[in-house]
Amino acid sequence: ASAQIGVTGLAVMGRNLARNFARHGYTVALHNRTAARTRALVEEFGDEGAFVPTETAEDFVAALERPRRLMIMVKAGAATDAVIDEFAPLLEPGDMIIDGGNAHFLDTRRREAALRERGIHFVGSGVSGGEEGALHGPSIMPGGSEESYAVLGPMFEAISAEAEGEPCCTHIGTDGAGHFVKMVHNGIEYADMQLIAEAYDLLRNVAGYAPPQIAEVFREWNKGRLDSYLIEITAEILAHTDARTGKAFVDIVRDAAEQKGTGRWTVQTALDLGTPTTAIAQATFARVASSRSTLREAYRALPGGTEHPLRPHEADRFVATVEHALYASKVIAYDQGWTMIRDAAEEYGWNIDLADIAAIWRGGCIIRAAFLDRIRAAYRADPHLPSLLAEPAFAAEITQAQVPWREVIAAANRRAIPVPAFSAALAYYDTLRADRLPAALIQGQRDYFGAHTYLRTDHEGTFHTLWAEPTRPEVEA
Numbered sequence: 001a002s003a004q005i006g007v008t009g010l011a012v013m014g015r016n017l018a019r020n021f022a023r024h025g026y027t028v029a030l031h032n033r034t035a036a037r038t039r040a041l042v043e044e045f046g047d048e049g050a051f052v053p054t055e056t057a058e059d060f061v062a063a064l065e066r067p068r069r070l071m072i073m074v075k076a077g078a079a080t081d082a083v084i085d086e087f088a089p090l091l092e093p094g095d096m097i098i099d100g101g102n103a104h105f106l107d108t109r110r111r112e113a114a115l116r117e118r119g120i121h122f123v124g125s126g127v128s129g130g131e132e133g134a135l136h137g138p139s140i141m142p143g144g145s146e147e148s149y150a151v152l153g154p155m156f157e158a159i160s161a162e163a164e165g166e167p168c169c170t171h172i173g174t175d176g177a178g179h180f181v182k183m184v185h186n187g188i189e190y191a192d193m194q195l196i197a198e199a200y201d202l203l204r205n206v207a208g209y210a211p212p213q214i215a216e217v218f219r220e221w222n223k224g225r226l227d228s229y230l231i232e233i234t235a236e237i238l239a240h241t242d243a244r245t246g247k248a249f250v251d252i253v254r255d256a257a258e259q260k261g262t263g264r265w266t267v268q269t270a271l272d273l274g275t276p277t278t279a280i281a282q283a284t285f286a287r288v289a290s291s292r293s294t295l296r297e298a299y300r301a302l303p304g305g306t307e308h309p310l311r312p313h314e315a316d317r318f319v320a321t322v323e324h325a326l327y328a329s330k331v332i333a334y335d336q337g338w339t340m341i342r343d344a345a346e347e348y349g350w351n352i353d354l355a356d357i358a359a360i361w362r363g364g365c366i367i368r369a370a371f372l373d374r375i376r377a378a379y380r381a382d383p384h385l386p387s388l389l390a391e392p393a394f395a396a397e398i399t400q401a402q403v404p405w406r407e408v409i410a411a412a413n414r415r416a417i418p419v420p421a422f423s424a425a426l427a428y429y430d431t432l433r434a435d436r437l438p439a440a441l442i443q444g445q446r447d448y449f450g451a452h453t454y455l456r457t458d459h460e461g462t463f464h465t466l467w468a469e470p471t472r473p474e475v476e477a
């Protein structure tokens with residue numbers, strides 16, 4: 001028993017994580033359902049560190065130092081349960097199973113509770129950054145017990161990405177907190193991608209820019225407050241020319257966006273928690289809608305906007321306008337994500353440090369961005385900040401963005417360019433800042449047809465109006 005960690009499930013994510021541990025000096029036990037993968041890893045990368053290849057579950061478990069640390073890197077869902085069922089009987093109290101897959105946090109809560117009864121720590125851990133991240137440093141979001149983090153934390157922090165010398169890994173909270181936060185990360189990622197895509201669409205079809213010009217705009221933006229991995233790769237994608245046709249790459253790709261489902265989970269969960277994550281929801285629906293070819297065909301010939309693209313001098317001014325709108329919408333989308341994490345922390349009793357979430361997303365993961373430093377600072381200064389917009393610097397930027405933000409959405413509407421995420425972000429802002437909302441009328445409608453009662457602005461108590469009576473008298477319910 002010499003391995004500090006074992007990895008089972010040696011597809012590309014598992015393989016790269018195993019190599020990452022080994023490259024950091026850990027002895028790594030290897031296991032895979034199909035032993036050929038285990039052998040291939042050792043053959044190809046065996047000189048990178050200390051690997052202990054094993055073929056049977058028993059040998060794998062026997063290779064692990066106590067308390068055993070066994071990391072599962074298989075497909076989320078039934079495969080994860082199957083692997084847990086295979087290994088749990090071979091483990092002892094104090095041992096740890098880490099699930100580094102993209103599990104649903106409710107599955108993680110269930111598995112954690114079941115294994116806790118047997119004295120086994122189950123650590124559902126978000127791992128972000130894809131294949132490259134897994135090998136060179138992901139952002140790691142472990143849930144599970146404090147005791148498990150005391151052992152696993154240093155190992156995860158060693159292999160995680162770094163941002164300004166700090167590891168992109170922290171103990172998120174108990175049971176499913178890690179997988180929850182990973183899910184929200186992906187939801188925010190959907191929103192950020194959609195916002196960037198809408199900004200591109202505006203530059204293309206309102207400003208009339210060609211893809212290489214837009215690439216240049218994104219490159220410039222990447223030097224400022226929008227500095228982020230997603231903006232950076234967007235510039236590269238837009239600058240890419242298809243070798244086959246000589247056309248802009250973006251013009252030869254089918255415009256039907258796919259998804260693996262974490263965005264959908266985020267939206268479903270947001271509804272359950274009562275969190276209005278509208279930008280994430282619109283981003284998810286935008287992907288879904290783009291893929292509905294029959295519906296798109298049915299709508300295709302219907303009328304849209306009438307206005308022409310801007311003239312060149314107007315177009316150049318429009319670029320800065322879009323930057324404001326993109327930035328403001330992005331702040332709202334992230335604020336919605338953080339609100340969702342706060343809501344879940346309350347619902348599930350997780351003690352989540354909201355500043356730490358920003359800190360560990362600064363490196364390794366897809367939404368890594370300079371702007372996360374500011375989110376961290378905001379929550380460091382006030383852990384109970386009710387919203388990012390309650391922080392003066394963010395409020396000032398949003399104030400500054402008012403005119404351009406609205407202008408961009410209006411310009412899009414007039415030209416029939418869909419901007420669902422920009423619009424959702426602005427509507428969210430206007431909803432929350434409104435002095436009075438038409439929700440009052442909704443309450444009236446509910447009371448009218450369903451006697452659902454209402455509260456008054458001027459008196460305590462619950463009331464119902466007898467709508468069927470000619471004088472509409474009010475009664476206390």
Ligand code: 2AM
Pocket residue numbers: 009010011032033034037073074075078079080082083
């Ligand atoms: P395989 O190489 O034997 O297919 C990603 O699919 C990884 O998870 C692969 O390493 C795969 O093993 C493993 N995997 C998928 N389903 C599994 C299951 N039900 N039991 C064990 N490993 C599984």
